[in-house]
Amino acid sequence: MNITNGASLSPWLDSTGLPEFPPMPGDLHTQVCVIGGGIGGLTAAYLLAREGRHVVLIDALGIGAGETGRTTAHFFPPDEWYRGIEAGFGTTQAKLVADSFKQAAGLVESIVRSEQIHCAFERVDGYLYALPENGFQDLGHEYDAALRAGADVALLQRAPGVSFDTGPCVCFHNQAQCHPLRYLDGLAEALLRHGGRIYCGVRAHAIDGDKAVQVVRTDHGDIYAQAVVAATNTPFNNRVVMHTKQAAYRTYVIALRIPRDALPHVLLWDTGDPYYYVRVHAPDGADHDLLIVGGADHKVGQDDHPEHRYIELERWARERFAMAQQVEYRWSGEVMEPADGLAYLGRNPMDKDNVYVITGDSGNGMTHCTIGAMIVSDLIMGRDNPWVELYDPARKVVHGLPDFVAEQANTLSYYAEWATGGEVESAAEIPPGQGAIVRQGVHKLAVYRDTGGGLHALSARCTHLGCVVHWNAGERSWDCPCHGSRFDTQGAVLHGPAVSALAPAALDSGAGLPPSGPADTGKSAEL
Structure with a gap:
């Protein structure tokens, strides 16, 4: 791998x-x-x-x-929905969006065929349904806007073959999914x-x-x-x-085992904010399918302990899909959300x-x-x-100008963290397998304690534009809440826009030792 x-x-x-x-x-x-x-x-x-x-x-x-x-590897209408695109860019541009989305899925399908790529590419229908508290009026607007844009859509009373009643939904025909x-x-x-x-x-x-x-x-x-x-x-x-012009978000996904053919291969999205989305994958040679559920997004670096988001996804899935069995996979990814x-x-x-x-x-x-x-x-x-x-x-x-202004204000607010204290008083408080920000004089350090007890200290200054990085317990990485850069526990870049590693740093003598005495880490905390 x-x-x-x-x-x-x-x-x-x-x-x-x-x-x-x-x-x-x-x-x-x-x-x-x-x-x-x-x-x-x-x-x-x-x-x-x-x-x-x-x-x-x-x-x-x-x-x-x-x-x-x-990714969850689906081809589905834009997140902004056609009513949003039409409102912001006009009907002519919405038609171009629909055309580009259609041709993109068509190109992938043609490449799969011409190059004989075995990636489980299949055409599936997708269904956008409204949460009860949101009502169903917007679905009618979306259906009308999608029709004007040239999308192949239908307005249905519920998504067929799904184990719960979605209520009214817009069916987008001939969407696609694959093994990416x-x-x-x-x-x-x-x-x-x-x-x-x-x-x-x-x-x-x-x-x-x-x-x-x-x-x-x-x-x-x-x-x-x-x-x-x-x-x-x-x-x-x-x-x-x-x-x-864009903001970095973490998005979360779980894959639950379900009996083979218990659900049709369809795509589902709801109208929530953040929304939940669903697809079904049939692993090769397995006697079961995977129900893939994603959502629970948040800005990168703005949830230090995001494990609860997996719990929320699982709870949501089990409330709607009674056949769901054990969780086979949990993972997260990073998406860039454009302002408009x-x-x-x-x-x-x-x-x-x-x-x-x-x-x-x-x-x-x-x-x-x-x-x-x-x-x-x-x-x-x-x-x-x-x-x-x-x-x-x-x-x-x-x-999308109001959202753009709000995102910029959110980013700027995190630069104020240079004037605040650390998350812990000393590195001695950091448990094995976790990280935290420690203030040391005028500096802030990103300190990780490995499972053997050894400490790894880095400058907490993101090498892109200088924000204080945050610990991501889910991925065991240091994430920048300003522009989405990510670094591993040794400081190496995992995700841009940063191109340089976090600078190594040295803890003050004894800063990583517990108050009761020296820790038996099995290794020195060389930094």
Whole structure:
């Protein structure tokens, strides 16, 4: 199994042995450099290589080790819903959104067939239903807006075949789902067949250059390319601008065992905030299915002990699906929520000639990243694309402005933590397997005590824009509440936009010892 970016495990990561690729041997020259080995990066690299472009793809961890390995891998209408998109962008733009979503699922289906990828891709219907307290009026508005946008929809009295009464719902026909890492595995093989090159364990630190050649600076050498695609969930190469337009959220998922064929393969979403969503997966060779339930989102770094969210998901599922048995998997992932509800796909605002970004995936990562790959490949090939302006990363936030202002205020509020005390008086209070922020003079330290009792101290200053990181007990990581960067217990970057590790720090003598005397840790706390 590849290195991944957290402690939890999805069924995709548990059931797929993805190919491993070595780091690059030194400086390289290519036509296109793609940064990121997830759905966005691999799809863009594949499309470009298929058209004869020389492509190099790099990833800091490994293929599928980022957020694609933590998705629920569904293709469903946008989180903003068509009534929201129509209200904010107009009917014409809503039609473009519907067209892009339809074509994205169609592209994945065609790639699966042409490249003979065995990833359990299937077409399924999806159902949006209203919570009783929200009433059903909005469903009618959504149905009408979806019709105007050109979506294939029906208004039903309840979702068929589901074990609880959803009440009225909007059926979105011909949606899709798949096993995301098996799809990535097939894409990687196809990319290599078309002449692409893949290098892993290679972290990009910067992109600089001009409209002729961009240089990707990595820890294994420089890559000289005519075009660069940053498909890293959130762009590391755009230090400020894009991070004011989107917010990083953790999302949670459980997979419960259910009897085989106890539920139809459908997608379900409710109208809550945050909402819950459901799909069914049939593991190969198993005598059971998995009921996959997700939701309970919160901003990254703003819940130090999120384990209760898994409990909430399980409670919600058991109240509605009496056939649910034991929980087989619990995992979380990170999604970037765009301020106005649409992803940012295309030319990077800071380098508009030949640097591209795929970000702002919201709850539609498989769809948005595929759309992004289609847009970026068309731009690099010099073709027109009808969705360029719609998803332009340089667009101004107009729709969703109150949410945008609230998100910025939330981010700024966390800088005040530099003036507060630590979470504990000393590292001696930190139990094994946990972390906490300790104030030491004018500094704040992120201190983790491993299961053997050893202490690991780091500067608590996020290397992106200087927020105080927070402990994430669920993933055993240090997460930034401002822009979503994440670091492991040794300080290494797990998720951008940060590109540099947390700086090592030293605890004052005796700071990690319990009040009663020296702790028998079996190792010294060298920091």
